[in-house]
Amino acid sequence: MAAEELKTGPLEYRTQEGQMSIMGFWIFLGAEVVLFATLFATYAVLFGRTADAPLPSELFEPGIVLIMTFLLLTSSFTCGLAIHEMRRGSVKGLIFWMVITLALGLGFLGFEIYEFVHYAHEGATLQSSAFWSAFFVLAGTHGLHVTLGIGWAILLLIQIKQRGLTNVTSRKFFIISLYWHFLDVIWIFIFTSVYLIGMVI
Amino acid sequence: MHITDILVTGEPIIYGAMVSMALGGLAILFVLTYFKKWKWLWREWLTSVDHKKIGVMYILSALLMLFRGGVDAMMMRVQLAFPDLGFLNSQHYNEIFTTHGTIMIIFMAMPFLIGLMNIIVPLQIGARDFAFPYLNALSFWSFFFGMALFNISFVIGGSPDAGWTSYTPLSGAAMSPGPGQNFYLMGLQLSGIGTLATGINLMVTILKMRAPGMKLFHMPIFTWSTLVTCFIIVFAFPILTVALALLTIDRIFGAQFFTLTGEGLPMMWANLFWMWGHPEVYIVILPAFGIFSEVIATFAKKRLFGYNVMVWSMIVIALLSFLVWVHHFFTMGAGAFVNSVFSVSTMLIAVPTGVKIFNWLATLYKSKIEFTVPMLWSLAFIPSFILGGVTGVMLGMAAADYQFHNSYFLIAHFHYVLIAGTVFACFAGLVFWYPKMFGHKMNERLGRWAFWLFFFGFHVCFFPQYFLGLDGMPRRLFITNVAEWLPLNVISTVGAVGMALGFVVFVYNVYYSFRYSERETTGDSWNGNGRTLEWATTTPVPYYNFATVPYVDEIDPYVRMKEEGKTTFEEDEVKPIHMPSYTGQPFIFMALLGLASFGLIFEWMYLAVFGLIGGVVMMIRRSFDYDDGYYVSVEEIKETEKKARGL
């Protein structure tokens, strides 16, 4: 709780509180890695246990998934631009790129929901088989994270409107950017180890 | 489900529990109202973010749970010693051993240790509070409501009955319908969130808030054990979170992870559970090791032998603890090769553990041992724990484990490590730091009584169980129906009575000491033998902890401070201190999540959604909360310190 403030360096790192929050968030991301790793392991173990439900190779289509991947990867890039603007001290730039990030995130979510509904129509639901349970929970957990991230970012956008760039607001944006990049990395794993492999086998 | 259906009825014990719970609750309400303490309770405790108060609340809850788990244990022991009484039927017994195990590990051992960490770790490193005091309060309330949820299952809805390991498919929706198992899942899930948050919180606190000059290898050993434990928490708890979530989704939303239908894989539960479960047993033993190290060094009046080795052995244990989970189901038929690998990794854990034992013994070498009560608990730990450790190694020899597994031999092993390790440490730590928390010591004479009763009771209770195991008595058996097993079971019950008496004396001692113990005047309560910074503060500790934080560049800094006449109140160095404000948000937030969990347990989705929305609202509220605390003025600090130090 030291109140001393550094005079140089990125805003979010200037107070001890800021440094601690960022470190805490990194550790939290470590825990998140374990969480997703467990889900991936579950998925891998249950792979092939489709019972009477359709096989993944019958349902997974490259088109939609590629669009989703493109949306999320781009959003990660725009999120990076937002933080770049923040470092330059431009609230406007930050808001502009953050809104684009959110729009891309929403697009991703939209496609994901469409995809889930489509699978359900084809007879693959959470209840169909162990494999499909694992699939929906893994992809769904990622989707839920994206949803939470969007809600959270909206709150931060309101705050930056109200308060402008301070130690605290910049820290919050920095942290959400970490979160957003993390979700992107997770998605890349889902894309390769779930969709690509699922389409081939 | 109608409300009359959810109350568990028809059993005298349950009526008894309902009546005593209701009476106890009414009594508390009455006392609070009569003495006009509601405001006080809310302002001083429920909204507190002070690590010392939160620690006290953790310990009180843990003692309460020790009582509840102990009552469960006594009921089981009575049933096993007097099978003809028909005291408990099978279903009942199953519920009781399930709640006993779950409560003792999740709601007793862990919160007890986390409570001690809460109070002591910031003091040992010279910090004002935790890195995130708000989050700390959140952790406590999540544990608290998780605990409350788990406990009400006894009278509302029915207790879980599939063991604390909750193996599928038995614990799945098909074979364990109804809310009982959901209570287990949601109670653990809710409190698990708090544990994870505490792990992160303490890790940042230790890494970022140490006194100036204090390097990692200057930290007191208890703080080290906390840091290593937090590392295990952060990497193990998410696994539990996932496992519980998957089983919940199975049970409530019809997924097929662990089911026998839909090509589910029940074995996967055992794997996930123990990937968390084995690290978990080290989460509850490493802090215990830390406590023993502190107590032994203090009352041996000597530096801890092999400090660096002690630290490294904990780190090695932490890493190994993630690589041995299969030893809990060697009998699953994974094949000779897999079992061999896990046998060897399991036995390897005994090496760093053994090294620690020898270091403690060497600390006693050329020392001046003073037999205070905390020291008695710590000394008793060494020979007792060894018996648990060596049998652990025997269990780790997979080929032999085929005979030990699921038998009383295993029960004896883990009670030897958990009681002689964790529980002894909780008592040692509580008595040791009691003056720091409450401003007076616990009575020594009563303390000895409690110790000896518990110590002998413990050995008499659990030593015979090794032989019951070797005679083929399986665990979780509700009735002693083989004549040869009866005598040892009776002996075991006698021992359990001894432990219960020890606990009663201990609790009585809390009351007795509150009434009659001399109030502390110095902060260095144990005849000036304190070695680390927590003893440098006054007693009771001011809410801001340290008026001035000393510069530290060695192990056991307080020893030198005393030699040089330094204190944590260097009058001309006092600066205003920044403190976090109290807030009721964590309490309300977690109460809402508790409500949501309750809804899920009974599959009342409206309630669940309502609670969840409430939780989200609380999160939004927190996001907009820019209250960054207040400053304690220099005058106030000086005044407080002068009064406390009698200057």
Added chain:
Amino acid sequence: MKAKHLRNRWLGLLPLSLIFFLSGCGQLEMTVLNPKGPVAQSQYDLIVYSLWFMLGIIVVVFALFTYMIIKYRENRPGRKESDYDPNLHGNTTIEIIWTIIPVIIVILLSIPTVTTLFDLEKPPVPAAGEEEKEPLVVYATTADWKWFFSYPEQDIETVNYLHIPADRPIEFRLSSADSMSALWIPALGGQKYNMAGMMTTLYLEADEEGVYDGRNSNFNGEGFAAQTFKVYAESEEEFNAWAEEISNEAPELTAERYDELLAPGLTDVQSYSNTHLDYVKHHTREGMGYVVEKYREQFKEKLHLYEIEEQESFQ
């Protein structure tokens, strides 16, 4: 300081009592320590081998411990100045020694553990001079809370009791129709799990004729305590005669009858002149859900076993 002396004496008694119990001079005859077959024997050998090491460790630690707390207590009469060295805090040589010794012990324990583990995956080797016999295959299937033993060679099936020829390896093929259980006959050897959707193999052998206790050792719900069975180990001739008799006289196990038996609950001992193996394969992915799907409702009912010790099936 009276308390402490008392304590030392008591602590000294602990290892003594261990030896006392184990040497069998008490009245206790512990099953695991009285092996009646080669598998149990090899596990017994391993246990006893490890016990020597454990006793050694216990003796060393207890001795050091007792020495320390007697010699270095603060108010021991005749303490010398040299008995106190507050700054002694390490000694590399000794620390290396007490790290190496446990490592050596672990190695010494690992070697027989690993070899035994590999041996247990194969039928027990006959004693020197005896001929090697083909293992007798017995399918042991559990359903809450019963045991089904199917003898495909003899084409018979028993419920809740088991006959085996002595001096011949038995190859148990373990599976479960519902909850996870474990086959444990402590006199003959260690346990292994029975799981639905899987098949595990467990080799056991009796080298003495007699009646042994067997049970499910893995908790699986209300009837767990009652899921026991007797094992009759008899000579090859007696065994064949028994099998012959069952085959000729016992009723047929129809698919309907088998379904009835699968319902959760308890039954007494029974015999049948054919096996259930053609009806359902509980160890396959297709067959693993058979019972829960059929008896979903019955699993919700409670048995309330107050007086379980009076049950016929329960010894």
